Amino acid sequence: MRLILYLGKGGVGKTTTAAATAARAAELGHRTLVVSTDVAHSLADALDHPLGALPMQLSDRLWGQEVNVLDEVRQHWGELRTYLAGLLRSSRAWRRSSACCISGARRARATSTR
Numbered sequence: 001m002r003l004i005l006y007l008g009k010g011g012v013g014k015t016t017t018a019a020a021t022a023a024r025a026a027e028l029g030h031r032t033l034v035v036s037t038d039v040a041h042s043l044a045d046a047l048d049h050p051l052g053a054l055p056m057q058l059s060d061r062l063w064g065q066e067v068n069v070l071d072e073v074r075q076h077w078g079e080l081r082t083y084l085a086g087l088l089r090s091s092r093a094w095r096r097s098s099a100c101c102i103s104g105a106r107r108a109r110a111t112s113t114r
């Protein structure tokens, strides 16, 4: 399986390029799913086909999907909360350890200048 992500600032052509890549990949015989995670979707317009929150078959080997980010967050809030809590805990631990390094370095500098 190959995963291709199109990222970049607004209006640079991510959706158009993703749609064109997906259409070409399917044409070359690869089973292809093209997914938009944008809240303001335009993938359906680029593909000229209505899409929904679940994969929709558009041709023999091509599926399209416009993820509903808010629904996904509502559905998976438990997992997200655990992940975010872990992230915050590790960032607090990192701050504590770097604060400890900084105060250690200050102490060492103060001792060496005495």
Ligand SMILES: Nc1ncnc2c1ncn2[C@@H]1O[C@H](COP(=O)(O)OP(=O)(O)OP(=O)(O)O)[C@@H](O)[C@H]1O
Pocket (backbone or CB within 6 Å): 009, 010, 011, 012, 013, 014, 015, 016, 017, 038, 042
């Ligand atoms: N290679 C290209 N040459 C010229 N115009 C292009 C090209 N690719 C995309 N465009 C045009 O640029 C505009 C923005 O393209 P697109 O919507 O794909 O960008 P995007 O990066 O997905 O934007 P957004 O960040 O708003 O989602 C569209 O009008 C599209 O038709």
Ligand SMILES: [Mg+2]
Pocket (backbone or CB within 6 Å): 014, 015, 016, 038, 042
């Ligand atoms: Mg886009």
